[in-house]
Amino acid sequence: MSFTFERKINYYETDRMGIVHHSNYIRFLEEARCDMLDFSDMPYSAYEAQGIMIPVLGVNLDFKRHVTFNDVIIIKPFVKEFNGVRLTMGYSVTDKKTGDIVLTGETRHCFTDSNLKPLNLKKACLDFYEKFDNLKNCRRVSSGTEHFDNCRWGRGILTIFYCRWGRGILTIFY
Amino acid sequence: MSFTFERKINYYETDRMGIVHHSNYIRFLEEARCDMLDFSDMPYSAYEAQGIMIPVLGVNLDFKRHVTFNDVIIIKPFVKEFNGVRLTMGYSVTDKKTGDIVLTGETRHCFTDSNLKPLNLKKACLDFYEKFDNLKNCRRVSSGTEHFDNCRWGRGILTIFYCRWGRGILTIFY
Amino acid sequence: MSFTFERKINYYETDRMGIVHHSNYIRFLEEARCDMLDFSDMPYSAYEAQGIMIPVLGVNLDFKRHVTFNDVIIIKPFVKEFNGVRLTMGYSVTDKKTGDIVLTGETRHCFTDSNLKPLNLKKACLDFYEKFDNLKNCRRVSSGTEHFDNCRWGRGILTIFYCRWGRGILTIFY
Amino acid sequence: MSFTFERKINYYETDRMGIVHHSNYIRFLEEARCDMLDFSDMPYSAYEAQGIMIPVLGVNLDFKRHVTFNDVIIIKPFVKEFNGVRLTMGYSVTDKKTGDIVLTGETRHCFTDSNLKPLNLKKACLDFYEKFDNLKNCRRVSSGTEHFDNCRWGRGILTIFYCRWGRGILTIFY
Numbered sequence: 001m002s003f004t005f006e007r008k009i010n011y012y013e014t015d016r017m018g019i020v021h022h023s024n025y026i027r028f029l030e031e032a033r034c035d036m037l038d039f040s041d042m043p044y045s046a047y048e049a050q051g052i053m054i055p056v057l058g059v060n061l062d063f064k065r066h067v068t069f070n071d072v073i074i075i076k077p078f079v080k081e082f083n084g085v086r087l088t089m090g091y092s093v094t095d096k097k098t099g100d101i102v103l104t105g106e107t108r109h110c111f112t113d114s115n116l117k118p119l120n121l122k123k124a125c126l127d128f129y130e131k132f133d134n135l136k137n138c139r140r141v142s143s144g145t146e147h148f149d150n151c152r153w154g155r156g157i158l159t160i161f162y163c164r165w166g167r168g169i170l171t172i173f174y
Numbered sequence: 175m176s177f178t179f180e181r182k183i184n185y186y187e188t189d190r191m192g193i194v195h196h197s198n199y200i201r202f203l204e205e206a207r208c209d210m211l212d213f214s215d216m217p218y219s220a221y222e223a224q225g226i227m228i229p230v231l232g233v234n235l236d237f238k239r240h241v242t243f244n245d246v247i248i249i250k251p252f253v254k255e256f257n258g259v260r261l262t263m264g265y266s267v268t269d270k271k272t273g274d275i276v277l278t279g280e281t282r283h284c285f286t287d288s289n290l291k292p293l294n295l296k297k298a299c300l301d302f303y304e305k306f307d308n309l310k311n312c313r314r315v316s317s318g319t320e321h322f323d324n325c326r327w328g329r330g331i332l333t334i335f336y337c338r339w340g341r342g343i344l345t346i347f348y
Numbered sequence: 349m350s351f352t353f354e355r356k357i358n359y360y361e362t363d364r365m366g367i368v369h370h371s372n373y374i375r376f377l378e379e380a381r382c383d384m385l386d387f388s389d390m391p392y393s394a395y396e397a398q399g400i401m402i403p404v405l406g407v408n409l410d411f412k413r414h415v416t417f418n419d420v421i422i423i424k425p426f427v428k429e430f431n432g433v434r435l436t437m438g439y440s441v442t443d444k445k446t447g448d449i450v451l452t453g454e455t456r457h458c459f460t461d462s463n464l465k466p467l468n469l470k471k472a473c474l475d476f477y478e479k480f481d482n483l484k485n486c487r488r489v490s491s492g493t494e495h496f497d498n499c500r501w502g503r504g505i506l507t508i509f510y511c512r513w514g515r516g517i518l519t520i521f522y
Numbered sequence: 523m524s525f526t527f528e529r530k531i532n533y534y535e536t537d538r539m540g541i542v543h544h545s546n547y548i549r550f551l552e553e554a555r556c557d558m559l560d561f562s563d564m565p566y567s568a569y570e571a572q573g574i575m576i577p578v579l580g581v582n583l584d585f586k587r588h589v590t591f592n593d594v595i596i597i598k599p600f601v602k603e604f605n606g607v608r609l610t611m612g613y614s615v616t617d618k619k620t621g622d623i624v625l626t627g628e629t630r631h632c633f634t635d636s637n638l639k640p641l642n643l644k645k646a647c648l649d650f651y652e653k654f655d656n657l658k659n660c661r662r663v664s665s666g667t668e669h670f671d672n673c674r675w676g677r678g679i680l681t682i683f684y685c686r687w688g689r690g691i692l693t694i695f696y
Contacts, residue, residue: 012363015360019364
């Protein structure tokens with residue numbers, strides 16, 4: 001299974017080098033991450049409603065190519081590691097027009113209460129824990145195409161194309 | 175005719191008051207303005223390709239209600255004044271869920287060359303001048319519904335619903 | 349009395365037009381406003397500690413000239429109107445090197461509790477009300493120089509130059 | 523030798539978690555990097571004037587603690603690696619009040635012409651190459667204190683405290 005998030009570059013996201021300022025990519029990854037949570041039926045606002053936060057502990061980004069105003073990027077977020085206490089998300093970002101890799105990266109997270117004290121998601125909210133754990137099983141294959149073992153939505157479905165409001169596009173193939 | 179731009183609020187656009195930081199609305203208006211230009215077949219990148227820029231000379235915003243993360247806003251940009259030298263864009267922004275007005279505002283612009291020297295769009299690019307002038311005829315009616323006199327796309331069409339890539343939605347009614 | 353806030357332009361605040369993106373000026377004005385509050389012994393964090401917020405109800409900006417990376421701007425914030433319920437702040441921004449006006453503007457505010465319900469500052473915190481009211485008496489004279497009638501800090505002082513941590517510079521003259 | 527950059531957190535840099543949004547730290551590091559270049563007599567604008575750019579190839583950040591509005595952070599940027607073609611900058615960020623580490627990180631760069639084609643700084647501008655190479659000799663010691671071997675400014679000087687316009691503070695000790 002592959003989760004895909006499309007995003008057009010805004011003018012205010014460029015700098016005077018003529019390209020997207022590198023700080024903005026962290027924001028694009030957050031958009032993709034939140035959209036993946038929305039899609040997975042555990043929107044970040046539902047976490048907050050339960051007093052759970054998912055702060056960022058670390059970021060690694062490798063920029064490969066630059067994009068600029070009006071370019072469209074495709075972000076593929078995926079769960080690299082998850083155990084209820086720590087979470088590592090991976091991302092690949094490509095230029096929609098050329099297919100070139102724009103950046104690869106990862107963000108590292110923990111789960112906390114509203115006072116930013118760490119907690120174990122398995123104890124704090126088993127439902128969300130299981131949904132996240134399920135996402136972990138959507139493995140990423142090195143070829144750049146995605147493959148799934150045991151996804152809730154995907155089992156036995158040949159091809160589904162799902163388009164939501166202006167943002168994420170989910171393609172399930174088997 | 176009414177041009178409508180939908181936009182979901184990102185987490186990074188909130189501040190610790192819990193709501194969208196007011197500086198971001200200027201960015202949302204720019205997104206809507208650029209999307210209107212894209213739709214009108216004179217994307218801002220085409221202006222730039224001809225060495226024409228449309229800097230902002232002034233901004234007026236009146237905030238009515240606040241929105242926050244995950245809320246969806248609907249922005250309606252429209253041309254208030256245009257004579258080839260000066261341009262005033264108006265905007266109304268509503269909360270999609272409640273229909274409440276979030277803000278009303280305007281941005282004032284001129285047209286310049288790439289050295290930011292003012293120019294007359296009628297002389298610099300008659301094609302774009304005429305397209306803009308045409309947009310001016312898409313008048314805005316005080317009731318909040320939109321009405322058109324003489325729009326290129328709208329003439330004689332009863333209802334068209336057009337949805338493009340994750341962004342603008344154009345509704346033409348007659 | 350004149351409150352002055354100096355600010356260097358960062359690279360990430362430019363856009364591909366080569367100049368500061370206009371949305372950033374609203375942020376610069378907020379910096380100057382907060383610095384004025386800090387200086388006036390009622391820092392915004394002290395408001396928040398008392399459960400008082402000062403959201404923005406409106407913004408008017410007139411851009412006169414552009415600045416870019418590494419330029420230094422001088423912002424002069426001043427209280428235009430204040431009655432405990434509503435507040436209007438005025439600002440002039442100049443290019444330090446040339447002395448040219450970069451923009452003039454105002455922001456309109458109210459005072460609210462932490463649920464964003466309006467309140468009267470006079471009732472909620474008389475101390476802050478009086479400090480703000482005092483700022484109102486620091487009138488602004490059209491020549492661009494500042495003049496005061498009845499300021500707490502200024503009375504009878506010939507010239508004071510006060511430099512704080514990397515930010516605001518207050519010049520009092522009589 | 524140690525280069526130190528102080529920075530107050532602005533309200534607009536917080537998010538609704540109540541703390542600085544993590545994307546902003548990349549911007550703070552850029553401010554510190556540019557300030558170090560200013561101080562080292564090769565401001566980034568002088569690079570641009572010669573058609574040289576220093577884009578970011580990669581970013582690694584490890585967040586240790588959070589800060590929020592009105593907190594002051596101290597950023598220590600230093601050159602980890604430099605050979606005229608590639609540059610790695612390291613950073614430690616501390617909370618001024620508590621002395622706690624807020625984040626450690628690095629940014630990786632190359633040098634390019636104005637078309638973003640890589641170049642060798644030694645060939646493109648020997649003067650800047652030598653200044654950068656000199657910065658490399660300002661080694662960083664693991665204890666968190668800084669030590670220099672062979673710095674242009676530092677040789678034989680016991681203690682100098684240098685405060686410039688609202689930003690960087692250089693402390694040289696021997």
